[in-house]
Amino acid sequence: MRIPILKLGNYLLVSIQIELDDKTAVQFQQDLLNMIHKTGSTGVVIDLTSVQMIDSYIARVLGDVVKMSELLGCEVIFTGIQPAVSITLIDLGIGFRNIKTAMNLEQGLEKLKQSLEG
Amino acid sequence: MDNNPSIHVYNEWDIVVARQSGRDLAKSLGFGEVDQARITTAISELARNIYLYAKQGEIEVSPVYEGDKVGIKIISRDNGPGIKDVMKALEDGYSTSGGLGAGLPGVKRLMDEFSIESSEGKGTLITAVKWKLF
Numbered sequence: 631m632r633i634p635i636l637k638l639g640n641y642l643l644v645s646i647q648i649e650l651d652d653k654t655a656v657q658f659q660q661d662l663l664n665m666i667h668k669t670g671s672t673g674v675v676i677d678l679t680s681v682q683m684i685d686s687y688i689a690r691v692l693g694d695v696v697k698m699s700e701l702l703g704c705e706v707i708f709t710g711i712q713p714a715v716s717i718t719l720i721d722l723g724i725g726f727r728n729i730k731t732a733m734n735l736e737q738g739l740e741k742l743k744q745s746l747e748g
Numbered sequence: 749m750d751n752n753p754s755i756h757v758y759n760e761w762d763i764v765v766a767r768q769s770g771r772d773l774a775k776s777l778g779f780g781e782v783d784q785a786r787i788t789t790a791i792s793e794l795a796r797n798i799y800l801y802a803k804q805g806e807i808e809v810s811p812v813y814e815g816d817k818v819g820i821k822i823i824s825r826d827n828g829p830g831i832k833d834v835m836k837a838l839e840d841g842y843s844t845s846g847g848l849g850a851g852l853p854g855v856k857r858l859m860d861e862f863s864i865e866s867s868e869g870k871g872t873l874i875t876a877v878k879w880k881l882f
Binding site for chain 2: 685723
């Protein structure tokens with residue numbers, strides 16, 4: 631199973647619509663980095679609206695995606711984290727600190743634009 | 749529905765199977781969305797611990813009743829190497845696998861009851877319960 635990555639101008643758009651298993655998450659990490667490299671994108675929005683569970687491993691992979699993308703010069707923003715997911719992440723002791731988030735895709739793109747284009 | 753058989757965990761995909769069965773049961777017992785996420789996440793952490801440390805083991809998810817209370821019980825069982833220092837494994841930020849170290853203390857916070865029995869060379873048995881709020 632592969633997560634589709636869409637190109638929208640200088641940005642990449644990802645909507646995770648499936649339950650993430652470990653292999654899919656790691657595959658996604660590689661796919662996204664390759665795509666950033668290939669397209670020279672400056673920003674990525676990862677929409678997590680349909681994700682019902684993030685455990686410590688998946689959180690780590692997602693957190694690493696942000697750091698790795700930043701090393702390529704690309705900013706990442708997470709959108710649509712569900713209230714239940716946000717609560718369990720805090721229970722687990724994972725706050726996604728220093729990671730940019732927005733309520734939804736629209737606000738995410740807006741935030742990215744403001745941050746990158748001023 | 750079958751009688752909540754235990755799920756054998758020996759590959760990454762079994763982690764997903766285990767947590768899905770937990771979510772299904774939590775849903776059918778009437779747990780709210782937040783508790784469904786807590787239960788599913790706790791199962792995921794326990795199943796991953798089995799996969800990472802013991803290579804294989806089993807997860808059993810079943811309903812529990814106590815008076816008027818309804819809950820869900822997760823049992824995680826393996827015959828792996830066991831945990832050397834259980835107290836330490838329950839500390840935040842402690843990990844021997846280079847992971848986040850959020851596993852066991854995280855599960856404890858997600859659930860209402862948590863107990864662990866582990867001895868070196870003999871494996872680990874973890875029982876955790878989440879009660880449904882009225």
